[in-house]
Amino acid sequence: MTDLPADALPGFSSFTLDRCDDLRADPDALAALIASPEARLILMRGLDPVADDARLARVPLPHDARIEEHILLGKDASGTPLFAALAQGALPHGAQFAPRVWDLAASLSPEELSLYGAARSLVDWHARHGFCAVCGGPTVAQRAGWGRRCGQCDAEHFPRVDPVVIMLAEHQGRVLLGRQPRFPARRYSALAGFVEPGETIEGAVTRELFEEAGVCVRNVRYVMSQPWPFPSSLMIACTAEAEDDAIRLDEKELEHAFWASADDVRAAFAGDDTAPFIAPPAMAVAHHLLRHWLESQG
Amino acid sequence: MTDLPADALPGFSSFTLDRCDDLRADPDALAALIASPEARLILMRGLDPVADDARLARVPLPHDARIEEHILLGKDASGTPLFAALAQGALPHGAQFAPRVWDLAASLSPEELSLYGAARSLVDWHARHGFCAVCGGPTVAQRAGWGRRCGQCDAEHFPRVDPVVIMLAEHQGRVLLGRQPRFPARRYSALAGFVEPGETIEGAVTRELFEEAGVCVRNVRYVMSQPWPFPSSLMIACTAEAEDDAIRLDEKELEHAFWASADDVRAAFAGDDTAPFIAPPAMAVAHHLLRHWLESQG
Numbered sequence: 001m002t003d004l005p006a007d008a009l010p011g012f013s014s015f016t017l018d019r020c021d022d023l024r025a026d027p028d029a030l031a032a033l034i035a036s037p038e039a040r041l042i043l044m045r046g047l048d049p050v051a052d053d054a055r056l057a058r059v060p061l062p063h064d065a066r067i068e069e070h071i072l073l074g075k076d077a078s079g080t081p082l083f084a085a086l087a088q089g090a091l092p093h094g095a096q097f098a099p100r101v102w103d104l105a106a107s108l109s110p111e112e113l114s115l116y117g118a119a120r121s122l123v124d125w126h127a128r129h130g131f132c133a134v135c136g137g138p139t140v141a142q143r144a145g146w147g148r149r150c151g152q153c154d155a156e157h158f159p160r161v162d163p164v165v166i167m168l169a170e171h172q173g174r175v176l177l178g179r180q181p182r183f184p185a186r187r188y189s190a191l192a193g194f195v196e197p198g199e200t201i202e203g204a205v206t207r208e209l210f211e212e213a214g215v216c217v218r219n220v221r222y223v224m225s226q227p228w229p230f231p232s233s234l235m236i237a238c239t240a241e242a243e244d245d246a247i248r249l250d251e252k253e254l255e256h257a258f259w260a261s262a263d264d265v266r267a268a269f270a271g272d273d274t275a276p277f278i279a280p281p282a283m284a285v286a287h288h289l290l291r292h293w294l295e296s297q298g
Numbered sequence: 299m300t301d302l303p304a305d306a307l308p309g310f311s312s313f314t315l316d317r318c319d320d321l322r323a324d325p326d327a328l329a330a331l332i333a334s335p336e337a338r339l340i341l342m343r344g345l346d347p348v349a350d351d352a353r354l355a356r357v358p359l360p361h362d363a364r365i366e367e368h369i370l371l372g373k374d375a376s377g378t379p380l381f382a383a384l385a386q387g388a389l390p391h392g393a394q395f396a397p398r399v400w401d402l403a404a405s406l407s408p409e410e411l412s413l414y415g416a417a418r419s420l421v422d423w424h425a426r427h428g429f430c431a432v433c434g435g436p437t438v439a440q441r442a443g444w445g446r447r448c449g450q451c452d453a454e455h456f457p458r459v460d461p462v463v464i465m466l467a468e469h470q471g472r473v474l475l476g477r478q479p480r481f482p483a484r485r486y487s488a489l490a491g492f493v494e495p496g497e498t499i500e501g502a503v504t505r506e507l508f509e510e511a512g513v514c515v516r517n518v519r520y521v522m523s524q525p526w527p528f529p530s531s532l533m534i535a536c537t538a539e540a541e542d543d544a545i546r547l548d549e550k551e552l553e554h555a556f557w558a559s560a561d562d563v564r565a566a567f568a569g570d571d572t573a574p575f576i577a578p579p580a581m582a583v584a585h586h587l588l589r590h591w592l593e594s595q596g
Binding site for chain 1: 310311313317320412413415416417430433434435444453455456457459460461493495497499500501505522523524530532534548
């Protein structure tokens with residue numbers, strides 16, 4: 001799927017900074033980066049983005065900025081180091097606050113939305129990991145914000161990334177779509193679930209489709225992946241062949257599920273009033289997974 | 299890759315139990331399962347497996363076994379519920395102790411090795427998560443061992459699965475192999491690294507190959523996945539096309555790297571003394587990734 005042009009990618013999938021992994025354990029290099037006049041801080045309000053037209057708002061760092069209180073997100077194409085702050089202070093006068101990240105998706109470039117996604121996942125992880133899971137002691141940020149260390153037992157902790165499978169079961173030219181009660185009216189999407197310890201991607205796809213819809217599948221195929229920063233999932237999008245089209249719904253997980261034809265999916269993408277469902281938005285990998293399947297239907 | 303027969307899978311990839319996700323939040327069902335005379339405890343010594351010939355050692359549970367101190371691994375094909383204990387007690391008289399998991403790989407069936415892998419990841423996660431990362435308070439197991447809850451702030455915590463990319467860069471009929479200083483003599487393998495927040499699988503493959511070997515790639519292709527229980531990785535195996543064959547080694551990560559031809563890889567799999575390297579063992583996904591590539595070379 002990497003043959004697709006960048007604008008055909010789902011949201012949050014176009015991170016373009018050099019992550020500077022080699023500098024994260026180099027205190028001198030980090031001190032120089034955060035003190036450089038070119039360095040910029042990506043503004044956030046809590047976990048929410050702060051927009052400056054099509055870009056995330058950037059400000060110079062305070063002259064006394066400490067690396068222990070910042071995340072080095074990376075360097076952009078012109079070599080500018082970009083940081084996020086572990087604790088968000090007051091916004092500068094006139095900064096524009098975006099109340100919902102979804103409102104920004106249409107205005108930010110794919111690269112800026114992806115930068116926000118990475119920053120959001122990391123800021124959120126730090127906010128929820130002030131203490132050591134091993135001993136309960138207080139932790140401090142290290143490695144330029146790409147880890148924390150316990151001051152009591154010295155255990156190291158790394159930002160979490162949770163793999164999630166999201167998949168379309170196919171059967172005779174139709175795909176399985178479902179809706180959760182929390183979805184907007186008429187919205188349907190691909191089924192999804194967390195990969196568990198001891199499980200392959202293929203095993204998780206097979207288990208989730210059986211648990212949520214009673215559908216048995218084989219021939220799981222990987223299609224594409226997407227980082228999803230709510231809080232820090234790695235979406236792994238797949239297709240699979242269903243053995244038959246019987247549905248046995250797990251009503252704790254799904255409100256309804258049905259098999260959509262290629263015409264149904266085309267009508268949904270066209271925004272047709274008579275379409276049997278509303279398609280997931282282009283920011284979601286499910287949208288791209290459905291388009292991928294539709295293209296395979298000729 | 300799910301078309302391959304089960305014996306062509308890497309280690310830990312053949313988990314066959316019904317994970318009983320629907321019962322994990324059902325206290326009455328869990329109480330009945332753990333009290334049932336058919337229920338069995340998979341013995342471990344710390345994180346190490348305890349073997350009974352080709353199987354993991356199983357014993358009946360004590361009559362006063364509490365679900366809060368056990369993990370429900372699932373039900374086997376005959377409906378037998380299998381548990382692991384969060385705290386390992388003394389081994390029964392005569393139980394055989396396997397000092398190294400590697401010694402077991404050859405003797406355990408793929409299904410038993412996979413059961414051990416899931417149990418190990420979960421037991422280890424509980425042992426390292428007795429406290430709440432949010433507030434530092436003590437946590438207790440819940441959901442039949444598939445989560446913990448903080449007694450102080452009520453935060454829920456779920457077992458961690460860390461996605462790792464492992465990949466072969468290809469260039470004109472050769473693949474990039476590297477060795478870390480800790481490897482056995484002459485052992486080489488595929489390069490690998492953790493997926494970071496804000497990153498796609500394809501992005502992680504591209505970044506790691508550039509960071510560790512200075513190799514630029516395109517056309518990343520997913521091949522297969524494997525759970526790796528040391529402590530709880532999801533290995534995501536890929537190939538990618540290198541733009542050229544120049545290597546710029548990161549000597550903090552790798553001791554050496556080179557481009558291996560199909561003949562080199564064939565010689566290594568044959569155990570030939572003149573092979574330029576020793577291949578990774580069949581338990582490792584790198585072994586299967588190399589075989590997959592070799593098959594594509596005709």
